Amino acid sequence: MNSAKKTADRLIKKYPNRRLYDTQTSSYITLSDVKQLVLDNEDFTVVDAKSEEDLTRSILLQIILEEEANGSPMFSSGALSQIIRYYGHAMQGMMGSYLEKNIQAFIDIQNKLTENSKGLYEGKPFSPEMWAQFMNVQGPMMQGMMGNYIEQSKSLFIQMQEQMQNQTKNMFGATFPFVPPVPPVDKV
Secondary structure, three states: OOOOOOOOOEEEEEOOOOOEEEOOOOEEEOHHHHHHHHHOOOOEEEEEOOOOOEOHHHHHHHHHHHHHHOOOOOOOHHHHHHHHHOOOOOOHHHHHHHHHHHHHHHHHHHHHHHHHHHHHHOOOOOOHHHHHHHHHHHHHHHHHHHHHHHHHHHHHHHHHHHHHHHHHHHHHHOOOOOOOOOOOOOOO
16 A cells, blocks of 8 residues: 655745746746646645745735635625724634634535535536536525525524623623623624
């Protein structure tokens, strides 16, 4: 049995002139090329050529910014504003985890649909065109399903927040009697 380890991430160096150099192909690449690596599920790391600082997140955010500016954005201004409000907030870590888990749940649903659809199209997975056709027909049902999931997730998040408030009140209530009571969380 071959126990060869997976090769290390593809290394891309970013130079001061803002050019990206792919060390695997020994060539300069564009942000579009990096986007294609993401779409192809290739693992890569982007580092500053001089300082060796990891710039992967920065490059990924730059790709998202370009995608949001061109075509149809995925995030509304309101959603982006809400995300920004969580930076520096006590719940920042939980918000990141919450978003990550919801994106993973969406991916899991898509993978399950893809797996279940293989028999429909001669064992081939859905292409982007097939997904577009599927979503035109099944879109309302999918939105309803995702809406139910989001409502359940929202309820869970509110329960978690209430538990944290109660624990905080119980922990500090006797020690610090001057702490005002925590108002209940609005259930929308």
